[in-house]
Amino acid sequence: MLAELGSRRALLHQSLARGEQLAAQKRPGAGRVQEKLRDARLRWKKLEEATGLHQQRLQEALNFVQFNAETDDLVAWLQDTYRLVSSDDFGHDDYSTQALARKHRAVLDELEKHRAAVLALRKQLARLAPAQRQAVEVQIRVVEVEQLYGEVAEVAVLRRQWLQDALAVYRMFAEVHACEGWLDDKEQWLQKVEEGEQLLRDKPELAGPVQEQLAELRQRWQELESSTRARARHLLEATKAERLAQSYAELDQRLLRLEDQLQAVRAGPDLASVSHQLKKLQSMESQVEEWSKEAGELQAQAAALPHEAAGREALSERQSAVGSRIVRLIEPLKERRRVLLASKEVHQVSHDLEDELLWVQDRLPLATLQDHGSNLQTVQQFMKKNQALRRELQVHRPRIEEVLERAGTLAALKSPEAEAAGRLRQRLAAAWAQLQEQAERRQQTLDAAFRLEQYYFDVAEVESWLGEQELLLMSEEKGKDEQSTLQLLKKHLLTEQTVENYEETIAQLSRQCRALLELGHPESEQVSRRQSQVDRLYVSLKELVEERKAKLEQQYWLYQLSREVDELEHWIAEKEVVAGSPELGQDFEHVTLLQEKFMEFASETGSIGNERISAVNQMVDELIDYGHADAATIAEWKDGVNEAWADLLELMETRAQMLAASHELHKFFNDCKDLLSQIEEKRQRLPELAAREAKTSAGTLQRLLGAFEHDVEVLVTQVRQLQEGAAQLRTVYAGENAEAIAAREQEVLRAWKELLASCEECRLHVASAADKIRFAGTVRDLVSWMDGIICQIGTGEKPRWDSPPSPPTGMSPLWRCS
Numbered sequence: 001m002l003a004e005l006g007s008r009r010a011l012l013h014q015s016l017a018r019g020e021q022l023a024a025q026k027r028p029g030a031g032r033v034q035e036k037l038r039d040a041r042l043r044w045k046k047l048e049e050a051t052g053l054h055q056q057r058l059q060e061a062l063n064f065v066q067f068n069a070e071t072d073d074l075v076a077w078l079q080d081t082y083r084l085v086s087s088d089d090f091g092h093d094d095y096s097t098q099a100l101a102r103k104h105r106a107v108l109d110e111l112e113k114h115r116a117a118v119l120a121l122r123k124q125l126a127r128l129a130p131a132q133r134q135a136v137e138v139q140i141r142v143v144e145v146e147q148l149y150g151e152v153a154e155v156a157v158l159r160r161q162w163l164q165d166a167l168a169v170y171r172m173f174a175e176v177h178a179c180e181g182w183l184d185d186k187e188q189w190l191q192k193v194e195e196g197e198q199l200l201r202d203k204p205e206l207a208g209p210v211q212e213q214l215a216e217l218r219q220r221w222q223e224l225e226s227s228t229r230a231r232a233r234h235l236l237e238a239t240k241a242e243r244l245a246q247s248y249a250e251l252d253q254r255l256l257r258l259e260d261q262l263q264a265v266r267a268g269p270d271l272a273s274v275s276h277q278l279k280k281l282q283s284m285e286s287q288v289e290e291w292s293k294e295a296g297e298l299q300a301q302a303a304a305l306p307h308e309a310a311g312r313e314a315l316s317e318r319q320s321a322v323g324s325r326i327v328r329l330i331e332p333l334k335e336r337r338r339v340l341l342a343s344k345e346v347h348q349v350s351h352d353l354e355d356e357l358l359w360v361q362d363r364l365p366l367a368t369l370q371d372h373g374s375n376l377q378t379v380q381q382f383m384k385k386n387q388a389l390r391r392e393l394q395v396h397r398p399r400i401e402e403v404l405e406r407a408g409t410l411a412a413l414k415s416p417e418a419e420a421a422g423r424l425r426q427r428l429a430a431a432w433a434q435l436q437e438q439a440e441r442r443q444q445t446l447d448a449a450f451r452l453e454q455y456y457f458d459v460a461e462v463e464s465w466l467g468e469q470e471l472l473l474m475s476e477e478k479g480k481d482e483q484s485t486l487q488l489l490k491k492h493l494l495t496e497q498t499v500e501n502y503e504e505t506i507a508q509l510s511r512q513c514r515a516l517l518e519l520g521h522p523e524s525e526q527v528s529r530r531q532s533q534v535d536r537l538y539v540s541l542k543e544l545v546e547e548r549k550a551k552l553e554q555q556y557w558l559y560q561l562s563r564e565v566d567e568l569e570h571w572i573a574e575k576e577v578v579a580g581s582p583e584l585g586q587d588f589e590h591v592t593l594l595q596e597k598f599m600e601f602a603s604e605t606g607s608i609g610n611e612r613i614s615a616v617n618q619m620v621d622e623l624i625d626y627g628h629a630d631a632a633t634i635a636e637w638k639d640g641v642n643e644a645w646a647d648l649l650e651l652m653e654t655r656a657q658m659l660a661a662s663h664e665l666h667k668f669f670n671d672c673k674d675l676l677s678q679i680e681e682k683r684q685r686l687p688e689l690a691a692r693e694a695k696t697s698a699g700t701l702q703r704l705l706g707a708f709e710h711d712v713e714v715l716v717t718q719v720r721q722l723q724e725g726a727a728q729l730r731t732v733y734a735g736e737n738a739e740a741i742a743a744r745e746q747e748v749l750r751a752w753k754e755l756l757a758s759c760e761e762c763r764l765h766v767a768s769a770a771d772k773i774r775f776a777g778t779v780r781d782l783v784s785w786m787d788g789i790i791c792q793i794g795t796g797e798k799p800r801w802d803s804p805p806s807p808p809t810g811m812s813p814l815w816r817c818s
Contacts, residue, residue, distance in 0.1 A: 078148045248315065486556060513531040602656060669740075
């Protein structure tokens with residue numbers, strides 16, 4: 001990128017020079033050229049600054065990566081070296097110990113070479129970016145590397161000493177082995193003693209000189225053995241005492257170095273250095289504790305030495321010196337710990353105060369942000385961020401309070417660090433209070449902005465919804481038939497219910513508007529205008545709903561009326577077919593049946609038709625009164641159906657008259673038939689009366705004749721009514737019907753006249769027969785009376801009559817006169 005910028009720089013200078021020439025020529029558009037030149041210079045400057053900044057950041061990142069890499073390498077090498085120098089392997093003989101000592105000297109050389117790398121870490125740390133350089137983790141890591149190097153160097157020195165001690169021990173062991181070899185050589189003398197004893201057993205004669213030599217030899221061997229054992233014991237005790245003295249000397253040297261190191265332990269200027277000093281002090285305390293145990297072990301070993309051992313007094317002096325030095329180290333260590341802990345607490349509090357102050361300052365811009373969002377979404381985003389900030393403040397509050405409380409406990413301390421911590425405490429308390437106040441104030445501002453934007457959002461949704469509904473309601477679709485119109489009407493009723501239910505949304509919007517007005521929002525006037533506009537739109541929509549509903553209802557009523565009219569006309573047409581039937585009956589029974597059925601038909605048709613016509617007329621009148629758009633067509637339908645109904649009524653009236661006339665005609669014929677049959681029946685009864693005259697008394701015949709004549713007199717009225725009906729029918733009918741009426745009338749009259757003549761003849765015959773019967777009865781009565789008289793005469797008794805006997809009833813005057 002830098003190479004490309006270098007190559008582009010020459011092109012830029014050429015372009016700028018060319019542009020300056022064009023601008024200097026004062027041509028049209030020179031102002032735009034100057035503006036472009038300024039823009040190009042400004043953008044090139046920004047590009048160079050961005051490139052330089054990017055290069056600087058890359059270099060800082062590279063330095064940081066190299067620093068981490070070298071630190072990691074140093075830590076890894078130091079850890080490996082520490083494992084080597086802290087090994088427990090000191091060899092198993094003189095040769096192996098010398099080899100380990102040579103190898104350890106090489107490690108010491110390497111350790112000395114790496115000292116420069118450890119010291120160079122501070123220089124590399126200085127080259128890092130301030131944010132990286134001041135990071136506590138980085139500083140602690142450098143301190144840890146330095147501390148680890150010091151520990152490795154110290155352990156390396158100790159291992160060198162331990163190897164030297166091991167070498168001295170193995171050398172002493174070599175001398176002991178040499179002494180043991182010398183003793184082995186001297187054991188050959190014992191064999192000579194055994195040979196002398198064998199010689200005494202073999203040659204007793206040489207016992208004197210041999211025993212003297214053997215006694216002298218044994219004495220000299222015992223002297224040699226005792227002196228050798230004493231020398232070995234003294235040598236071992238001297239060696240132990242020397243080793244203990246050397247161990248005390250080394251421990252004393254270590255304690256002396258520790259005292260020097262303890263004098264260097266001071267409270268550092270920052271938390272990292274104090275933490276490092278504390279770790280160093282902890283290491284010293286651990287070492288002192290270990291060395292105290294080591295001193296105890298050395299003391300136990302020293303107590304096991306004999307009192308007459310060489311160097312016992314010097315060993316006691318070293319033991320006392322080491323014990324005193326350990327005792328003198330304990331109290332300074334405690335004091336240094338107390339001082340370092342107090343310093344660490346001050347630095348820790350200052351560090352925590354700085355961290356919390358940075359934390360508060362990082363979040364203060366969010367709380368003091370003046371941008372409240374331009375729409376509902378951005379306001380909600382800001383509200384979520386501010387709510388997250390407030391939750392973060394709530395969660396972080398215990399930490400702030402804890403840090404402030406710890407800083408408050410340092411107020412009694414009189415030190416520059418404590419005073420600086422006090423100032424940081426005041427700054428943190430003020431910044432924390434400001435952050436809380438600003439966050440709460442921003443929340444209130446965002447709440448007001450949210451209410452406003454929520455209102456605008458709801459208003460926009462309401463206006464959009466009202467617009468959509470208005471477009472739907474402006475549709476001119478009316479339906480092709482009654483069913484489709486009914487579906488449209490049902491759908492519209494649902495829409496109407498939806499619009500009615502939407503009134504609650506409008507009311508809620510109005511409540512939001514009033515709440516904003518009550519808050520005295522700066523945009524109250526605009527809010528009021530928008531609310532008024534929404535109210536007008538809603539009222540207009542409801543009016544449009546009513547208009548659309550009225551149109552659909554009129555259309556539905558029109559289709560319904562059309563259906564009713566069509567059904568009624570069809571029904572009238574069906575009834576006209578029945579009412580227009582030409583059937584008038586074949587006889588009286590038939591015409592009576594037809595007339596009864598037609599009466600039922602007429603009654604049913606009249607009641608149903610009147611109801612349906614009334615319903616249609618009422619519907620038509622209501623639609624016309626309602627102001628239906630098709631009132632003229634509806635009126636025509638009304639006139640047409642009423643005319644059809646009137647025609648049906650007229651046709652039924654005509655049919656009723658025709659059936660009535662047919663009924664009268666057939667009734668006349670039927671009456672003629674009945675009258676003829678009655679006349680014929682009466683004529684047939686006349687011979688029966690004649691047949692009874694021989695068997696019946698005259699009175700009975702008279703009664704029978706009277707009853708017959710009475711029955712005939714009943715027919716007189718019927719004959720007269722028949723004549724009147726025929727006269728009326730002749731006025732109605734003409735032609736064949738009139739001739740038939742006259743013929744039937746004449747037939748009845750002839751039969752009537754014949755019956756009357758027969759009746760007269762029968763009356764005369766009955767009268768004569770009655771006279772005959774009365775005469776015969778009188779004769780029988782007289783004969784019977786005479787027989788009775790004759791019988792009385794024949795008995796000879798004197799009659800005792802108070803009065804003379806009456807003649808038999810019906811006796812003729814002749815008898816009376818005789």
